[in-house]
Amino acid sequence: MDLNTITEVVRRPPDRPGPDWQEGDAWLAGGTFLFSTEQPDLRRLIDLTSLGWDPLVPGDAGLEIGATCTVRDLYAFEPPRDWTAGPLLATACEAFLSSFKVWNAATVGGNICLSLPAGPMITLTVALEAGYELWAPDGSTRVVDALDFVTGNNRNILGPGELLRRIRIPASALRKRTVHRRFTLTRLGRSTVFLVGTQTPGTDDLLLTVTAGTTRPVRIAFDSVPDARTLQHGIDVIPADVWFADPNGTPDHRRHLTKHFTEEIRRELVAGGPA
Template sequence: MDLNTVTALHRPRTRDEIGPFQAGDAFLAGGTALFAAPDPALSRLIDLPALNWPPVTLTADGLEIAATCTFAELEEASLPPRLSALAARCCGALYGSFKVRAAATIGGNLCTALAAAPMAAFAVALDAEMLIWRADGTARTLPAREFILAPTRTRLGTGELLRSILVPACNMDLRWAFRRIALNELGRSAALVIGTQDGAGRFGLTITASTPRPVRLDFPALPDAETLLAALDAAVSPVGWYDDVHGDPLWRAHMTRLFAQQIRSELTGEAA
């Protein structure tokens, strides 16, 4: 869709060149969401790919995923086997064709903050940190589980920019189990649940798509079925079950509880 109120495109090569954020500005990464609907308030786009950030960087501290990394680049990156497989499953959950995945960015998916954003599930399941550039030239980090407040709302302030998603090295080889459902095979996720377990036995359950914002549960070890469901209901209660055309909230709740039990069974080696 044309953004016919935009009169300028700014292409910074360095952070200093980004300059002050002004009324009417928007950061442009892949553009698959930005160009999907008219926005008469926009007058200037700041082109982030011009900064030429490496899509993924592996260090001793872990994995850094640039906000401008596309879904296709993340899928094709050389990552540890378990992490690579989880990235592929989450990238495949994007509501869009392979053409969209070649343009859509990890940061854009997170900042658009839809309930079904698969990169929210990926980042929260890996207990990642978000590196945020402030408008004043400083930076801050924020746990991924706290980044999205509600559909289309994040903790980014005016002029703040998501720079990277930081996955700690200790979470790059987690055992995991993945469940997802949509109303049709290529539809937007109605429930996306990921369970993870580290080498010490600690268990995490990440719930997205069926709730308005990501919900994360943590346990020192795999809980029994009753404990898991009680904790799930208590964690979801403050935000409620999501209700839109992609799924009835009661159905989402049922499928999320079922997936949680299947994931627990898979990670304990029980019959699902």
């Protein structure tokens, strides 16, 4: 879509963009959302892709993902064999409601900052206990837990002119066992619920991440895999106003699916199912 309110595109911003941020600006990475709908309040786009941020940097500490890393690049990444949770990277990419053309442009950071309930990069990074590095226009930096970033449907904690620079997934989370469940109304549809359970090697703990069915991510931690009743209670205490409603499902439907699939996750972990 043509954005007829845009009067300037900054193709080569400074290495640390932000000091000249002004009302009516927007960060441009993949642009798959920006160019999909009217943006009447925007006047200037600042292109982040020219900054050359490394898309993926694996290391002993874990995986660093540049905010401008494309979905295509993340999907093609081959994680080290000892990263047991590595297949979840591809699983999250496959949860996008998009074509390969969108994969070639859409970015990990863009999906996170759009902050929709069904954002699969949000599911991935919350489930794997990531931290987000945020840059403010005044030059300051802060790191926040992925869980705390999204606050509601299309809402997050970013201040005016603040941007997501990188995502850091710790090696400890990448070495966990994972079990996931995802439900859609159609085979290639948007997620109605997307749930991930992780377990630390050598323990019987459980970290359950609930997304897509809720307006913001929810994590529920257990020191050991609970019995069915305790797990169901953990879902029951999620506040009623956190469950999401849209054409893909009512809050009651999403709560029902979440309780059903979390029990499957619990049983699979107890039985020593797929890593």
